[in-house]
Structure formats: structure tokens, C-alpha cells
Amino acid sequence: MASHSATMYQIIDEPRPGALTRLAVNPFWPLLGFMFGGAFFSWVWSLINSLALGSPTRLRELFAILCGFVGYFLLLFAMSFLINLQVFEGLTHQYTRILLVGFSLIPSYYVYLRQSAAYELFEYFGGKALNGIPILLAGYFVGSKFQLAVLTAVINGVSLWTR
Numbered sequence: 001m002a003s004h005s006a007t008m009y010q011i012i013d014e015p016r017p018g019a020l021t022r023l024a025v026n027p028f029w030p031l032l033g034f035m036f037g038g039a040f041f042s043w044v045w046s047l048i049n050s051l052a053l054g055s056p057t058r059l060r061e062l063f064a065i066l067c068g069f070v071g072y073f074l075l076l077f078a079m080s081f082l083i084n085l086q087v088f089e090g091l092t093h094q095y096t097r098i099l100l101v102g103f104s105l106i107p108s109y110y111v112y113l114r115q116s117a118a119y120e121l122f123e124y125f126g127g128k129a130l131n132g133i134p135i136l137l138a139g140y141f142v143g144s145k146f147q148l149a150v151l152t153a154v155i156n157g158v159s160l161w162t163r
Helices: 028-037 039-053 058-085 093-124 133-162
Strands: none
Touching: 028 039, 028 093, 028 133, 039 058, 039 093, 039 133, 058 093, 058 133
């Protein structure tokens, strides 16, 4: 006689398929999306992929991306403030861009590492992943426009509060 609790047993790290499971990709693709479409595109894709994979660390991934998003804008405004005050000789917006790319890579890579383990379990339990190339190509053409739209909206919103 089989116990009802034995049929309900689930491994803690076992992916929990949901409605988005058919959208799951190897986490390598959203990381590559960072390089081709920008941080914001990559972060949105990573969040969708986390839900699609049923990642057990999806709350940590969400927190990392939120910290990356907030940190991105704090760093952007701090560098702009320092440049406008001319605190450092030769400090320009080119350095800000390099610093933002380097900073944004930290949460992107963290999420990649977390999702890699979830993806391996997803595959082990029979999950089928999409090819990420079409989404990557879409991100290449749309990602930079998306990032520019978000940056513009936030900067315009902040400028209304600082007048």
C-alpha cells in the first residue's frame, strides 16, 4: 500500500513547471543578451527565464536585479554629479559608461550562475529549452532602444523632483 505522502515528495531544487515553462532558455542566452541588448534587456529576460525554469532561487535573482537596477541609477547620478562639479580632473561621461557596464555585469553574472544550476535540473527532469538566438537578435535591435527609453523616463522623472 503506497503512502499518499510518498507520492507528494518533491526535491527542494526540482524545477516547478508553470505557464512560462515553454519560454525557458539556457541562462547563457540572457547573459549574452547583456552584451548585445544591454543590461535592462538582459535583466528582464533573466527574470522571465527564472520564472520559466521554475528556479528555486528566483527571489534571490529578483533581488539581485533590483539591486542592480537601483545601483545603476545611483551610480549614474553620482558620476553625473561629480562630473558637473568637476571634482576630478579629466573625469568624463565615457568613464561613467565604462563603470556602468562593469557594475551591471555583476548582477547579470550572479543571475547566470544561479540559473545555471536550475537549468541543469530543468533539463534533467525532461524540460525542453528554446533556442535563444531569435530572442537575442530581437534584443540586439530593440534592447538599446528599451534601455534608452527607461533611462530617459527615469532621468526626466528625477529632474521633475529636483527642480
